[in-house]
Amino acid sequence: MTIKNLFHLAILAGATGLAACGDAGPAETAPKAPVNIIPMPARLTEQADSFRLDKQTVLVAVAEADKQAAALFNEYFKSLSGYELKMQDSGARNAIIFKSMPASEKGLPETYHLKVSADQVTVSGDDAAGTFYGMQTLIQLLPVQKAQAFWLPGVDIFDQPRFAYRGLHLDVGRHMFPVEFIKKYIDLMAMHKLNTFHWHLTEDQGWRIEIKKYPKLQEVASRRKESMVGHYNDQQFDGKPYGGFYTQEQIREVVKYAESRHVTVLPEIEMPGHSLAALAAYPELGCTGGPYEVGTKWGVLDDVYCAGNDSVYMFLQDVLDEVMMLFPGKYIHIGGDESPKVRWEKCPKCQQRIKELGLKDEHALQSYFIQRMEKYLNSKGRQIIGWDEILEGGLAPNATVMSWRGTEGGIAAAKQHHDVIMTPGNYVYFDHYQSQGKNEPVAIGGFTPVSEVYAYEPVPQELSKEESQYIKGAQANVWTEYIKNSEHVEYMVYPRAIALAEVLWSPAEKKNYDNFLDRLKTHLPRLEMKGVNYAKHVFEVRGQVESDQKGGVQVKLDSKLDGGVITYTTDSTAPTAQSTRYSGPVAVQQTGAIRAAVFQGDKQYGNEFQQAFTLHKAVGKNVTLAKPPHQSYNPGSAFALVNGIAGVKEFNDNQWSGFNGSNFEAVVDLGIDSVEITEIAIGTLGNPDQWIYLPKEVDFLLSADGKNFKSADKLKEIDVKQKGIRKLSVRPEKAKARYVKIIARNAGTIPKGAAGEGNPAWLFVDEIYVK
Incomplete structure (x- = not known):
């Protein structure tokens, strides 16, 4: 049973905040329904009046960027109504007006004001991005069921993001994905007001960006002889060649597409580690001279760029020259993470470099490497972003740090007055498991459910008010060792990315997980409309194991599924709709498993909760x-x-x-x-x-x-x-x-x-x- 079926009646009753009129006949009395927007706006006031949207409604836009926003709204509207609205450059009554401030009067970036009254809808942005995000909010006032005419609820919304950087990452080095999916990925980001797509383009297991000066990157580095299957610990391989890369023309196409949706594409070119694929193509860039082979195992590999070889820096400068031509954004991500020093310790060239520069050790040599590349990018008017290992040995002077190994790196960088993007693994690594169900696809490990993502606070308590200003936002990372296709990417990312979007956009004081779930019920059918293979764990039965305060253990069961009935067993057998109905905490009284599921009628929804217990004298103490x-x-x-x-x-x-x-x-x-x-x-x-x-x-x-x-x-x-x-x-x-x-x-x-x-x-x- 799908979410769409489960909540269809609620949606028809107007749970989306708008009701369909069914046809374009005489105006009816507008139904009253709650307004459900994700991310939660900064300020939302409901009004008495409603706006009837039908074939007579016109879209008004003058500036080119506003016309682009209006056209995207019209495209979505046509999918619901079957017709397009007329677009013109003037009009006031029965009109939806898109208007951004002129460049000379720009206000706060990405800020907008959306007002729905009886005879007019206005979407006013402080800049073009603001108008675009106002349009995305307006789309969320539309239903998911098709009709000829609709009522938009009267609202007065003022909205702006809490953080300037709101990111979503995708690793295409381990497994790559079609251009059309990359566009869909960007569309979904824009829908949720995420604004930075971190495109991880190079890895040990594959180089995915065309560099014309170095054709072997396409011919050799983009292909590996086989891939791992199952978990890393299984050490099994499929024996099938794998490869591919994005042409420069495809990359330009993606970047242009993203720009039209106010998403910045941040390219990552890994250095000095995670570079085995490049070494396989050009072995002279490594410490040993090879021969090298494009990586087939996941994990951290010893062979990295030789930091004592000047030709390495020339190679990377040439690569970055072509990268900068393709990506116009201010930042280039240069990796900097997980770079073993094994080869450098034994490499005469690296040791000579350490001696010549008076460096303390190989960690300082990595700092030299990063700073040298930073200076080159700075000379071209660009800035670097790197993973928090770039702190080791001394931070490059203008670098922005992505803190992934917990929050410590971000705290250290902010205290040094460096900009920080928070990406801690336990909250925003979407390659982690998201359910404790037994039928989940293989993942790298960890457990990061939607609730944990939503609970994340990007600004560490250890920072002062001044230091907190250096936390520019956060990002979810999607590493694809165990994610082979587009459908699996969507399964791992949504709805977790929706939770992160609200964390990064909405005021911190407005966070409320139960309220978020209520709005999510309305929102998920929109993902179905877009054909998103999202995970449906958020409403499955959950169990909380706790002390009974008497020296024993009990299990509390819960589900956010409206109208769902939880049943359970204590004898390790599978629960059915006819099993014992849950009414309160279940005591653990024997070794074995407590199993539970949530049902609507005879239909089970989501994964079963199953927890095995072993009783002994320390349990519950x-x-x-x-x-x-x-x-x-x-x-x-x-x-x-x-x-x-x-x-x-x-x-x-x-x-x-x-x-x-x-x-x-x-x-x-x-x-x-x-x-x-x-x-x-x-x-x-x-x-x-x-x-x-x-x-x-x-x-x-x-x-x-x-x-x-x-x-x-x-x-x-x-x-x-x-x-x-x-x-x-x-x-x-x-x-x-x-x-x-x-x-x-x-x-x-x-x-x-x-x-x-x-x-x-x-x-x-x-x-x-x-x-």
Whole structure:
């Protein structure tokens, strides 16, 4: 059952904020209905009058940009009514007027005023972009069902964005997508008032932009011999050649299309890392001279541009010259992330460069690399954007930083008075899982549902009011290692991008998730009209596992589906419409699974909620941590360590507590004195390719009073490189205690030759078991 069917009656009743009249006959009394706009406008006042839109209505626009906005409105209107409205350059009654301020009188960028009265609709922009966004809001006053005439509700809207930069990224290096889809991607961005399309064009696994001076980039770098299938950990390949690139003519076409929709295209040309495809085409640009092969594995690869070779800089300057001809925007993204120093450490040319320049180390050499390229782009009137690794070794003087490894990079850059775009992985990486359902397509990991995206606040609390001004906005990133086609892109991006659009456009004080969901119900059928393969998880049944405050665990179930009935089972069987109807928290009383689903009649909607539990003596008990988990992998409460739930290897279930470079230490109060203990265990995860390592040692200690602890046992010399979930356990003899302490020691610094070498290892813990 589709959203369109589920909400069809509500829409016909006017839930879109406008009712269809059915034909162009005599005017009826305008129906009253709520106004639902996404993103939420800065100020919206409903008026008593309504405007009848029919074949006699005209569109009025004089300036070329306003005519363009009017034409786009007319195109959409025709899809509903079957006819176009007449366009002219004057008129007042029964007219929709598009008018931008002249250049000499421009006000605030992207600001507009939309007013609907009985005889006129005016869309007034402080600039052409403002008028365009006013037009997009006007479209949202139209219905999704076809008719000959319509009532527009009377409104007075003043609107402007909270942030100047509102971005959406797409990686085409791993998998690329047709030009027509790129245009659709941009259309959907503009529909939601997102204004920057970050086009990630080069990667280890494929070079996707035509550079005429270097034809081997098209002939060699754009093609790989095969691709990975399944998850990276499976290490399986399809044996099928893959490749392609966008011609310069296609890129010009996309850029022009985006400009007509007030979207800036930000190209990314990766350097010095993620450059293996270019090295395969021109091996002299690498430290070893090759031979190189276009990457077939995902992840971080060791071979990068040689920072001691001047021909590398000449090559990149030539590439950027052609890039700048294609992309007229102020910024060029130069990557700068995940560039291993393995080759530089052994490269005579790189070491000579370090010596000549008096640099501290290879990190300083990367800073030199970035600053040299920045100076070149600055000389051409352009500015650089880079991922937050460009902070390492000293930040290029005019650089804008994209903070992706949490918020720390953005905070550091803002404190140095550099512009910042926030892109933290735990909130805006749309390659993460968005549902805990068992039938989700393979993804890189993590769990980022719509609710988490909507909860994101781009301005860190650590910044002062002055420093906060350097946060220019935020962006969602869509990495495509596991996303092979356009339909899958849409599935991963929507409706999460809609939530981000409201975060970036609307006033912070107006954020209200329940209200957003109410408006989203009206909005989703518009995506269906555009043929968007959006994910429908937002209304499926959700379960919240929590303490019952009595030393036990219970599950609260919820769904935002109007008219939905939740049913559940506690014996691990699949729920049906006839199963026990949910009326309150469900107690966890046995080892097994609680399963639940939401139904309308006999039809199930969305994924089933399914949660397995293992009962043991620590479940539901009080637990304290010596140090909280890292913000990127924090379940929100230490209770996740004693809720009876084992985390999954994809770490997308919000069960894992992650510690970056630090140890884990926890104390569990079993609540009863002198409990006999036969086994103590801790659940851990090993995934070195994702920088996650098992602990090198684990101490298990017991106490009667919570103050004086004695060792129960200790695990030493653990193979930290093991993959998968590992339950590390001990069986103490004749042990009794009330308190259990576990100390798991982090593996430390990631060794050379491994993914993320030189960085602190992650330690992931999911459950403390006591029997």
